[in-house]
Amino acid sequence: MRAGPSQEEIRRHNLGALLRHVHLGGPTSRAELTTRMGLNRSTIMALTADLTAAGLVREELPRETGRAGRPSLVVRPESARVYVLAYDIGVDRLVAARVGLGGVILDRRETTRRRGVFAMENEVERLAAFTGQMLGKTRSDTVCVGAGVAFSGGVRHSDGFVRFSPNLGVFDIPLGEELERRLGLGVPVVVGNDANVGALAEQARGVGVGSRDLIYLHGDVGVGGGIITAGQLLGGHGGYGGEVGHMVVNAGGRPCGCGSHGCLEAEVGERALLEAAGRFGPQIGRDAVRAVVDAADRGDSIAQEALARVGDWLGLGVANLVNIFNPEIVIFGGMLREIYLGAAAQVRSRITTDVLYASRETLRLRTPMLGDDTTLVGAAELAFARVLADPLDALARVGA
Amino acid sequence: MRAGPSQEEIRRHNLGALLRHVHLGGPTSRAELTTRMGLNRSTIMALTADLTAAGLVREELPRETGRAGRPSLVVRPESARVYVLAYDIGVDRLVAARVGLGGVILDRRETTRRRGVFAMENEVERLAAFTGQMLGKTRSDTVCVGAGVAFSGGVRHSDGFVRFSPNLGVFDIPLGEELERRLGLGVPVVVGNDANVGALAEQARGVGVGSRDLIYLHGDVGVGGGIITAGQLLGGHGGYGGEVGHMVVNAGGRPCGCGSHGCLEAEVGERALLEAAGRFGPQIGRDAVRAVVDAADRGDSIAQEALARVGDWLGLGVANLVNIFNPEIVIFGGMLREIYLGAAAQVRSRITTDVLYASRETLRLRTPMLGDDTTLVGAAELAFARVLADPLDALARVGA
Structure with a gap:
């Protein structure tokens, strides 16, 4: 003090x-x-x-x-003049954007990604190429004040070093450093976990505006959690908190990429749903998940049962989190948006059964207002943090 | 701003x-x-x-x-002159103490409590009687600056209103108001959940000194959690966060007092252990739990199996919490102290299996430094908060 x-x-x-x-x-x-x-x-x-x-x-x-x-x-x-670079690295896609002060997406590039191990140099190269295209179109009086990355994995908060990403098959890679070097723009690159930055984005600009206690769940192949409590993002001792996808909800259940069994992401992830629906095959990803939900809507009983089962585990996981965190809002993002919309009854039923009344009475369940850009917008907010903390100092550091 | x-x-x-x-x-x-x-x-x-x-x-x-x-x-x-009143209301005991500035327990009264519904007027009367005895022995130049209560249940943080306590059989009782009225000392009474104040106590004066990310688990009949993240006690939207005892660890498992099944407290609580050991009967409480641990130590295979089973569920619950919170320390208090000491191998094994390495590498598991006074000391710290926030204003308010 x-x-x-x-x-x-x-x-x-x-x-x-x-x-x-x-x-x-x-x-x-x-x-x-x-x-x-x-x-x-x-x-x-x-x-x-x-x-x-x-x-x-x-x-x-x-x-x-x-x-x-x-x-x-x-x-x-000055949205057109002052901007950041934002990157979203998911299992199935790479996105790069130029985002102006005020949160305006000025330019955007996206490509699908083949599943498999994240080949850092290669993928950073693709993001850098997108960046070059976007920068080629900017006016000369614009100023880039930072860059932010949403990454599907556990990231050390001090330096953007990726500690683990079972779903991208990498451990201990210096992602922030590599991207900063490859961009060569003299601006710092901040890397965050995708669910964490998603939570920040929905709180700043989405369904969580005004809320100090919210949970953003992000479904990709796995399930990540971004948890804001008393207005602060939960980081934990080393910054690896929020790994709700590895909360065991079904002891002895389906094997998980982390080596354990019955983790939330093993029970409600894409593969669990597709297998339960008898549709696990070459068709994977978001579209395959949507197809199950659509089939259930049309009355396909196998799809309905698969969705109900996955929805029940999702509800159990959410109920646990609500008992632990007493949040005001839980937001279902990424692939979990589809699952939640298709199995809201099961999710709500579990919450009614398993959550203490005092935490249940004020709870709201929502889907992201920012849609599929939640994590990208969150990456931009990471990058803006420095200029918002000390505007003149941040400009001086980028030589503007 | x-x-x-x-x-x-x-x-x-x-x-x-x-x-x-x-x-x-x-x-x-x-x-x-x-x-x-x-x-x-x-x-x-x-x-x-x-x-x-x-x-x-x-x-x-x-x-x-x-x-x-x-x-x-x-x-x-001025420990002998400036003090607070601290109360600990558990399922099996009532404790009242006079605690001096600096955390010195100056005087202390304890009585056992018959299990069953918390009869507020009656039990407040017993605490008031203890208080009268202690105040009768204080010097005339002493000043009481507040009173704090640790209660085994969910408490609304604004006014000490107890919302729920399945294990004490009460809902919606104005405990803070009633005790304040009955004491009639003109000092405010602050009520907190026992595990929450236990976490604060161990952080202030126990094994958690210097840690900003810790979890204190308190076992009584049930299991409560006090969670400190980034230096702040987790409250949640209404103050009911930290209910880790109602995290479902064994879906479809043992029935829980909350109405659900397989909650952590249903799987690792006193009754689960005693039943597994074939010892559930008239002998209950802390001594009965100790007897199982002692029997296991002496080689009783039924007690060993019971302890291993309960330890495994405890480990699973702790592993979930470590993945979610990435704490620096987890502290096993109350009855969980005995269970942890008797089943540390099972707890550690689950953590090794189920916790992501980045969160596991810096984790420490501990028992409370303040022993059975953790929750009582926490109640005192609740009461001291006002005088520490604004000393002169707090003194003026109590007329000193």
Whole structure:
């Protein structure tokens, strides 16, 4: 515990706070910022002037308000000028995007990925090629302030080193370092677990806005969890928390890629569903999962039974998490979106049976507002974190 | 986000911070406080003078240091003068204590409790009677700054209202209000879940000192969890988080008091162990659990098998929690202390099988340093929180 902050520290904190307001809330009038931030008008003016001079925001007259009197200027993020690079590395796809301040996806490239071991140099090369294409189209006065990656695996938070990814078949690879080197843009690359950044994205811009206690479950081949409790992302001692996919829900059940049996991801993952539906074969991935849900909708009893079974295990896993975390919202993302929509009755039934009433009464179950871009948007938010924490310092570091 | 704090706010914050240092760390020299708090000597002197004037600390010459030069004065909490009342309400016992600043148990009363429904008025009366006995023995210049309760159940954090306690057979009872009224001391009564406050106690004064990510598991008839992540106690949206006892580990397993089946507490609770050992009968409670562990130690194969089975489920539950939270330490308290000590091999084996390596490599398993007083000490820390947050304001509120 230290002495109070200096005036300069307070100013830098407030610059970040104001920028965060317009980054997350969109164009906001000075009057509104005054109210929301609890600062006086002259302080807001001075902060806005500093951010404008730095090229991070601009001020505009608002559209017609219909009210008498001089309208308050609107502060707007410089979305077209200040951006980050965002990457989403999943089992089945690689996505790269340029995302402007304010969360605007300015440009986007996506390719499917053949399943199998993540060949780092090769795949980083493909992301770099996408980046080159996108950068070739940017205006010369734009500024890249960072890069973020959503990765399907366990990532050391200090340096973006991937510790494990059973589903991408890799352990201990320096992904952040390699991408930073290959991009050669002089901007830091921050790597996060896909479910973790998905949770941040839905909290910042999705169904979780305003919630301080939410769980985002991300289904890919496996199942990951991003858990926000009391407003903070659960990291744990080394940053490997949230591995809800390896919670054993069916002791002695299906074998899991982690070496154990009956893990949540072994019981509700893509393969469990497809096998139960008698459809495990060359057709895999999201489309194959959707096909089972569609078949169940059309009355196919084998598909219905498969979905009910997987939904029951999913419900049991979610019930456990709700008893443990007492969240306000649980969000089913990635492939789990389809499974949840197809088996909501089973999931809800388990929650009714297994969750203590006090935690159940306020619970909401949702699908992501950001759809399949949840993890990509989360990667962008990772990259924006530094400029929001200390805008002028972050710009200075990238030489802008 | 608001403007920076005022000078007065900073002073109050620093008074609390200094008091917390000596409350948790014991007598500390001014020089050491200067270093640890990052404040200059004159500020430390002024803060100490204020706390001394308020009767919260006193300064003394240190014992012989053996070093040349004028020794730095030592700041010591006024443990005999400033105290809280702490209560521990478990299934099998009621404890009341007077705990001095610095965490010293000054006086203590304990009685066993017959199992069965918690009859609030009656049991509060017994705690009040203990309190009367203890207060009759205090000096007239002492000050009670608060009261805290550890309760075996789910408690609403805002007002100490007990929402549920399957093992004490009650729902929705105004425990905090009733005890506050019955004590009539004009001090606030704060109520917390026993496992939650146990986690706080072991972090403040036990095996968890210095750890920001720990899990305290408390076994009584049931199993509760107190989870600290990134230094903060997990509460969840309504404060009912941490109910790890109702995590289903054995789907379709033993019936649980909550209405579900195969919950952790149904599989590793006292009854599960005693039944597996063929000893479920009139002899219950901690002694009966110890008797099984002792019998296993002496080579009784039925007791060994019972313990191995319960230990395996306990290990599975802990493995799930470690994958989810990536804690630094897991602490086995209450009745789980005995079970863990008797079945450590099974617990460790499950962790080896089921926990991802990155979370396993830094994990430590421990028993409570505070022994059977963990929850009682936690109740005291709950009560001290207000005086540590704003010492002068807290004293003013109790009229001291």
